[in-house]
Amino acid sequence: xxxxxxxxxxxxxxxxxxxxxxxxxxxxxxxxxxxxxxxxxxxxxxxxxxxxxxxxxxxxxxxxxxxxxxxxxxxxxxxxxxxxxxxxxxxxxxxxxxxxxxxxxxxxxxxxxxxxxxxxxxxxxxxxxxxxxxxxxxxxxxxxxxxxxxxxxxxxxxxxxxxxxxxxxxxxxxxxxxxxxxxxxxxxxxxxxxxxxxxxxxxxxxxx
Amino acid sequence: xxxxxxxxxxxxxxxxxxxxxxxxxxxxxxxxxxxxxxxxxxxxxxxxxxxxxxxxxxxxxxxxxxxxxxxxxxxxxxxxxxxxxxxxxxxxxxxxxxxxxxxxxxxxxxxxxxxxxxxxxxxxxxxxxxxxxxxxxxxxxxxxxxxxxxxxxxxxxxxxxxxxxxxxxxxxxxxxxxxxxxxxxxxxxxxxxxxxxxxxxxxxxxxxxxxxxxxxxxxxxxxxxxxxxxxxxxxxxxxxxxxxxxxxxxxxxxxxxxxxxxxxxxxxxxxxx
Numbered sequence: 001x002x003x004x005x006x007x008x009x010x011x012x013x014x015x016x017x018x019x020x021x022x023x024x025x026x027x028x029x030x031x032x033x034x035x036x037x038x039x040x041x042x043x044x045x046x047x048x049x050x051x052x053x054x055x056x057x058x059x060x061x062x063x064x065x066x067x068x069x070x071x072x073x074x075x076x077x078x079x080x081x082x083x084x085x086x087x088x089x090x091x092x093x094x095x096x097x098x099x100x101x102x103x104x105x106x107x108x109x110x111x112x113x114x115x116x117x118x119x120x121x122x123x124x125x126x127x128x129x130x131x132x133x134x135x136x137x138x139x140x141x142x143x144x145x146x147x148x149x150x151x152x153x154x155x156x157x158x159x160x161x162x163x164x165x166x167x168x169x170x171x172x173x174x175x176x177x178x179x180x181x182x183x184x185x186x187x188x189x190x191x192x193x194x195x196x197x198x199x200x201x202x203x204x205x206x207x208x
Numbered sequence: 209x210x211x212x213x214x215x216x217x218x219x220x221x222x223x224x225x226x227x228x229x230x231x232x233x234x235x236x237x238x239x240x241x242x243x244x245x246x247x248x249x250x251x252x253x254x255x256x257x258x259x260x261x262x263x264x265x266x267x268x269x270x271x272x273x274x275x276x277x278x279x280x281x282x283x284x285x286x287x288x289x290x291x292x293x294x295x296x297x298x299x300x301x302x303x304x305x306x307x308x309x310x311x312x313x314x315x316x317x318x319x320x321x322x323x324x325x326x327x328x329x330x331x332x333x334x335x336x337x338x339x340x341x342x343x344x345x346x347x348x349x350x351x352x353x354x355x356x357x358x359x360x361x362x363x364x365x366x367x368x369x370x371x372x373x374x375x376x377x378x379x380x381x382x383x384x385x386x387x388x389x390x391x392x393x394x395x396x397x398x399x400x401x402x403x404x405x406x407x408x409x410x411x412x413x414x415x416x417x418x419x420x421x422x423x424x425x426x427x428x429x430x431x432x433x434x435x436x437x438x439x440x441x442x443x444x445x446x447x448x449x450x451x452x453x454x455x456x457x458x459x460x461x462x463x464x465x466x467x468x469x470x471x472x473x474x475x476x477x478x479x480x481x
Contacts, residue, residue, distance in 0.1 A: 004223060006232070007233065010230055010231045010237075011466045026224075072462075072463040072464050076464065082244070083466070089241075089244060112233060
């Protein structure tokens with residue numbers, strides 16, 4: 001089953017695949033394996049492990065679980081001010097979404113959220129470089145949280161505490177990449193945050 | 209006053225093979241993008257007008273200073289099998305009734321309905337005349353209501369690969385002219401002209417008295433690239449004749465919806481502006 005999703009339109013086209021075999025990815029795509037157990041077979045010879053991402057170009061894929069395909073995100077030019085303005089107009093800033101004082105002026109803009117099966121996703125624009133999200137370790141319930149970098153560069157930092165100077169490790173994220181799991185076997189997280197290195201867009205994924 | 213620039217939009221997830229470049233989760237979202245890019249209007253794909261609050265839809269476009277260039281009706285053909293020439297009279301009448309409601313919505317939006325695929329295809333073994341007779345009956349029923357509420361209905365030429373009988377500009381115009389109504393109007397489309405109209409300037413001049421919407425779309429329903437069709441020649445005719453109505457981008461959302469919308473307007477401004 002292939003379902004076209006509109007939560008990133010008009011900027012990002014995405015398709016949700018479930019139990020789909022022999023599907024040819026269109027053009028340049030980010031392929032994200034949303035399954036927690038089953039690998040995706042690419043061109044019959046490469047296995048994309050669960051919760052990993054890669055870029056494909058007209059590749060034939062076998063998806064025994066769940067996957068997301070994101071098409072042509074690389075064409076978005078975040079250094080183009082008209083593009084940036086349109087993104088900021090359509091996607092909602094953290095301040096617009098929460099009206100929490102700590103979010104005032106924070107340059108994070110989010111697309112609408114979509115939940116399918118056990119997966120919740122949205123896109124997030126960070127319109128300025130070197131802008132970290134809030135440091136946190138709790139989530140809304142037991143989830144597996146992933147950040148998939150689509151445009152520009154970012155990082156997921158691991159911290160000893162809520163103190164920004166307590167960073168002890170970091171997963172650098174370039175476009176097309178995601179990070180290794182940051183949760184342990186009990187679903188507990190270290191203190192962590194997302195940080196933009198350049199203007200960027202990432203996909204936030206929560207799997208229950 | 210020059211031509212007004214518009215873009216085909218859709219507020220639901222459709223495959224990227226559909227030639228509606230600007231996509232969003234609502235028409236307000238599409239209007240916001242259209243406004244920021246500099247379009248004058250957007251063309252709405254409406255399958256069932258009863259799913260929309262017409263006044264709220266109007267307000268959402270007004271908030272962005274965006275007009276509705278047309279309420280387009282083809283999704284009811286694609287997803288419900290409706291057709292103005294359907295062999296089943298009940299379906300034909302339901303299609304006519306649906307078009308009445310489309311006209312109501314268009315009136316609220318101070319716009320017009322556009323009929324393309326919803327006119328339907330010839331049945332196996334049906335002659336051109338039989339097809340025309342049935343379509344004439346349905347068009348007359350819709351037109352009667354259009355005249356009652358003084359809201360235009362626009363019909364599109366469709367090339368021989370995608371439609372029947374009324375493929376060229378001249379053949380479509382002859383069909384429209386027989387109704388002798390100033391509310392039955394014409395939509396020219398470069399994608400169909402590529403196949404059907406050898407003399408494009410002549411075809412455009414032939415259509416001018418009814419032309420209110422001109423779709424710009426290249427071979428394969430792509431954005432113009434100036435290698436398949438002489439858009440500049442078409443634009444020159446429209447400019448020379450003082451055409452001041454809608455010119456609309458109808459193309460696949462490639463490489464992305466946003467980029468197609470942006471590049472589409474850049475092209476319209478550079479060639480038709």
